[in-house]
Amino acid sequence: MEVLNLIIERNIKEKGGFNYHWGCDGLKISHVCFADDLMLFSQADECSVRILKESLEDFSGVSGLIPNLNKSTIYFGNVNNHLQHLIKGLLPFKVGVLPVRYLGIPLLSKRLYSKDCSVLIDKVRKKLNDWKNKFLSFDGRLQLIRHFNLYDIWCPLSPLCSFITVRDIHRPGLTTRSTVNEIVVNGGWSWPVEWQNKFPSLFNLNVPSLVDGKRDVLMWKSREEKHMPFCTSEVYKDLCVHRQSVQWAKVMWFSQSIPRHAFILWLAYQVRLLTQDRLDRWEVRSDLLCPFCQLQMDSHYHLFFECDYPSEVWDCLKGLGMLNDAPPNRKGCVDFLAKQHMGRSFRSIIQRLVLAAMFYFIWQERNLRLFQDKYRTVEELCKVIEKL
Structure with missing residues (x-):
């Protein structure tokens, strides 16, 4: 957007006759860029709007980017119908109604209060309440577990919920929070009997060595296939793209x-x-x-x-x-x-x-x-x- 800044600045300076919006005159603000959005400000006169239009056309000529008319909106404040008609002829954007909200927050020149953000707050609360109170199907619960649980890849088939349904887990009295320790008895597997025909591969797994009274330790498998205690610095080194170091x-x-x-x-x-x-x-x-x-x-x-x-x-x-x-x-x-x-x-x-x-x-x-x-x-x- 630096090129657009230069174009608008040049056109305002060279063409003359541009009138800043009354709220922007002190700082000489003609536009504001935020993320992928652009806001243009001027007084409601034909000359000022024409300069902004020509600036957009100049920018389109050098960059190939053209304003999307379906996503562009123009707002008028105390402007008569005749002048609105002239300006819409220059910038054929759809006309919006003030006050305007951006990302759920009203664009106001005064201080924001909690009531001004009530719509955004209500939306957030509604989404949170949906996750808490909505009755999910078995498939829905499984999807939720997959997205929000951290799995311990303790065997080649992990996580087991990738092929065992929530219904099959609950039938023998297990839960989605059951641990490996609960199905290892006297050094052998104690899988539910009804799983033998349905999931025979489970019965062929090697029984892990468990130590009573000792908590699990989070380990990291490095690029060199070495197992080590999880450390942020080691993980960062492994995830970084390794290139040859340069002398300078x-x-x-x-x-x-x-x-x-x-x-x-x-x-x-x-x-x-x-x-x-x-x-x-x-x-x-x-x-x-x-x-x-x-x-x-x-x-x-x-x-x-x-x-x-x-x-x-x-x-x-x-x-x-x-x-x-x-x-x-x-x-x-x-x-x-x-x-x-x-x-x-x-x-x-x-x-x-x-x-x-x-x-x-x-x-x-x-x-x-x-x-x-x-x-x-x-x-x-x-x-x-x-x-x-």
């Missing part, structure tokens, strides 16, 4: 690293920062220029460290970070450190901390200039990094 990982991730610095360095190395050259692929703006040099669009290669401002930051701090021999470019400096011995030495830690800080604060300075019109000189930025 320790440049970013180490015990003394600053997480936000390391994260920006990782994004930059993976060419995943939202630089202007990536937005240009959508063809939403033609006036994108690097906030440092104003000569070309910024990119990962330009920001780290081809542009004059980042290059001066590099020259100022490479001595502090003992990076004099490192190539002054995004990938080269990381690969240079990756080939070094990265232990717990003071030199190794300082090198990685300074490098990540340079990437982080150059990206921060870029965003401050673009979005907040704030500027720091090279000397000021270097002093901020040196004080860390």
Whole structure:
């Protein structure tokens, strides 16, 4: 949705005549995105609605996404019929009635009270009461058990309720909560007699070794087919997709690293920062220029460290970070450190901390200039990094 944000912002700025909704004028809010939903706000005038419509059309042109008319609704507040007719001609959405609810909650400008959420609360209570009080058939009970019980896979046929019906379980006096211990007597099986012909495979199972007075222990079978006590960390390791480790990982991730610095360095190395050259692929703006040099669009290669401002930051701090021999470019400096011995030495830690800080604060300075019109000189930025 970042592209849509840029398109709406550009059209409002370039076309002029857009009037914000009275409740959104102070913060200049024209739209709100939440999950897969989009809400547009404006005053009820033809010019404002036309700008929103053209923004949606521009977005559809670059993304291929088109608003679903059957799921789109327009709401009017104190708007005369003639103006409503004109606006519906521009945006042929179905007309809704205020107040409107979203996800069961009324959209109000005032504080919400319990009575405002009563419909949602009633729905939740109704569902809970259904599960508690509704009389389920045997098949229904079995389905409920399958979804909400944790089974102990104690034999190859487990869980037994996958082929033994609830009726067959209850006939001999057992329940769905019966344990293996109840059907093992003097070291042998004590299955119900009527199950012998119906479920003969049960009588051929090996009798497990049970210890009186000792509780069951939850075990985990690892990828290497080893049984071990259940441990969250071991389960996580087994469930993770194992890939070959990369040399540059320790440049970013180490015990003394600053997480936000390391994260920006990782994004930059993976060419995943939202630089202007990536937005240009959508063809939403033609006036994108690097906030440092104003000569070309910024990119990962330009920001780290081809542009004059980042290059001066590099020259100022490479001595502090003992990076004099490192190539002054995004990938080269990381690969240079990756080939070094990265232990717990003071030199190794300082090198990685300074490098990540340079990437982080150059990206921060870029965003401050673009979005907040704030500027720091090279000397000021270097002093901020040196004080860390």
